[in-house]
Amino acid sequence: MQPLTAEEIRSSIVNASKGDARRMHLPATPEQLNWDDLDFLGWRDPKAPGRAYLIVPLGSTVVGLVLSATVPPRSLMRSNMCGFCHTFHDAASIALFSARLAGAAGRHGNTAGTYACTDLACPLYARNLRKPFLPQAAETVTVEERVARLRQKVTAFVERVLDTTASATAGGE
Ligand SMILES: [Zn+2]
Known part of the structure; x- marks a missing residue:
């Protein structure tokens, strides 16, 4: 994905207040990240383990989500x-994230x-x-196909969070 500055990361957040976005702790100095290897930027708040963030390119824009991890x-x-x-994953390496x-x-x-x-790596x-810690079931798909599937799954999740019309009638999950 395209490199983002700390300010761009903070201003991408769509499901929390501006105050929450200002208070979030960034993972590292953004210049040190290997953006070429990332389809999205995801991390746990180093000072608040129950919080996590997902910054996802969507079309020509970038959508940032605050998640709670349990x-x-x-x-x-x-x-x-x-x-x-x-x-x-083993039980220690998977979590339920909600946005x-x-x-x-x-x-x-x-x-x-x-x-x-x-x-969120x-x-x-x-x-x-x-x-991962666990041995994986053999997959016949290539790395390129896995990356494409990952992008599609993450995009679908972001679209669920953004889709206010569907959620207003469904009453959440
Ligand atoms: Zn994963």
Whole structure:
């Protein structure tokens, strides 16, 4: 993805207040990131482990989401596969992320959720640049196909968060 400045990252947030966006802790100095290997920028807030951020290119713009991260008890864990990059994880390496919807639907408490890699490093897993703890089922798809699938899944999640008309009638999940 195109490199972003700290200011661009903060101003991309669509589902939280400007104050929340100002208070978020960035992962590293943005100039040090390997943007070429990223389909999106995702990280856990280093000072608030229950918070996470997802910054996703969408068309000609960039959409940033504030997420809350929870680790359900093992008995309630519905999946150990990341919904974005399809990596299988042990219980410590997967979390349930939920995003308040943008706009009025979010103010009414509606959210969208997905299981995903705890570290949100899906672009690195998809490119085999980071190895998961668990051995993976053999996949017949190429790295390019995994990256394309990852982009499609993340885009679909962002569109769910942005889709205020559908969520206003559905009443959330
Ligand atoms: Zn993942």
